[in-house]
Amino acid sequence: LGVESFSRDALKGVHKMHNKPSHYGEIVRLCERYGILAHFSNIIGFPSDTRKSIHEHLDQLIELGPAISSFYILSPIPGTEQYDDFLKDGIIYEQNLDRFDGTNPTWHHPHLAPAELQSLLFESYHRFYSIGGILKRFRSMKLRGDQRLWAKMISGVANSGFSRLQAYRQRH
Numbered sequence: 001l002g003v004e005s006f007s008r009d010a011l012k013g014v015h016k017m018h019n020k021p022s023h024y025g026e027i028v029r030l031c032e033r034y035g036i037l038a039h040f041s042n043i044i045g046f047p048s049d050t051r052k053s054i055h056e057h058l059d060q061l062i063e064l065g066p067a068i069s070s071f072y073i074l075s076p077i078p079g080t081e082q083y084d085d086f087l088k089d090g091i092i093y094e095q096n097l098d099r100f101d102g103t104n105p106t107w108h109h110p111h112l113a114p115a116e117l118q119s120l121l122f123e124s125y126h127r128f129y130s131i132g133g134i135l136k137r138f139r140s141m142k143l144r145g146d147q148r149l150w151a152k153m154i155s156g157v158a159n160s161g162f163s164r165l166q167a168y169r170q171r172h
Contacts, residue, residue, distance in 0.1 A: 001027060001038065001039065001040055001041065002019070002041045003019060003021070003024055003027075003040045003041065003042060004016055004019055004041070004042065004043045005019070005021070005042070005043060005046060005057060006021045006024070006056075006057050006060045006061070007021070007046070007048065007049075007053065007057070008020075008021055009048060010046035010047075010048050010049065010053075011046075013046060013047060013048060014046060014047075014074070014082055015081065015082070024040075024064060025064055028064055028065060028066050031066075031067075037067035037068060038066035038067050038068070039066065039067065039068040039069070039070070040061065040064075040066040040068070040069045040070075041069070041070050041071075041072070042057070042061065042069060042070065042071045042072070042124070043071075043072050043073070043074050043102075044057070044071060044072070044073060044074070044117065044120055044121060044124060045073045045074040045105070045109055045112060045117050045120075046074055047074075047109070047110060049074075049109075049111065049112065050111045050112070051111075051112065051116065051120065054120050054124070058124055058127055058128065061128065062127065062128060062133055065136070065137050066137075067137055068159055068160075068163075069124075069128050070163075071121055071124040071125060071128075072102030072103065072121075072172075073102055073103060073104065073105055073117050073118070073121055075100045075101065075102045075104070075106055076092065076100070076106070076107060077100060078097055078100060086107050091107045091108040092106060092107045092108075093106070093107060093108060094106035094107070102172075103118075103121065103172040104118075105117045105118065118170075121172070122167045122170050125163055125166070125167030126167050126168075128163075129160050129163045129167065134160045
């Protein structure tokens with residue numbers, strides 16, 4: 001699920017009106033109820049984001065407890081209204097379109113330097129996929145009577161371990 005952010009204002013600022021942070025908890029509960037591993041995709045580096053707001057987002061995400069999460073740096077995709085707006089405002093500095101992949105800073109953020117954004121990206125993976133966090137999420141899963149228990153456990157552990165390793169290597 002592309003939840004993107006827990007900040008309704010940040011979502012409104014980039015025209016993502018369909019995202020409703022107030023529904024995220026119910027989504028996790030419904031996924032758990034029906035034996036689905038919830039995967040939340042998150043964006044850091046909205047124009048209103050600060051180091052503090054990104055940490056608050058991560059705290060909320062960890063508390064909510066989806067089984068899997070991925071993180072990306074806000075990247076204005078060429079051909080979108082956001083890209084045109086950022087280009088018109090003169091804040092896009094990257095010329096190589098291959099770098100508009102959600103892992104590389106490509107525009108001048110008002111509060112965060114490019115190196116800080118990349119650091120926060122990998123910090124998000126480290127914190128979400130901490131050993132304690134992984135164990136907490138798997139203990140809380142409602143897997144009773146589920147014949148696919150081992151497949152879910154293996155998938156979840158493999159994804160968690162891989163994500164943790166890649167964050168350590170600072171690769172996405």
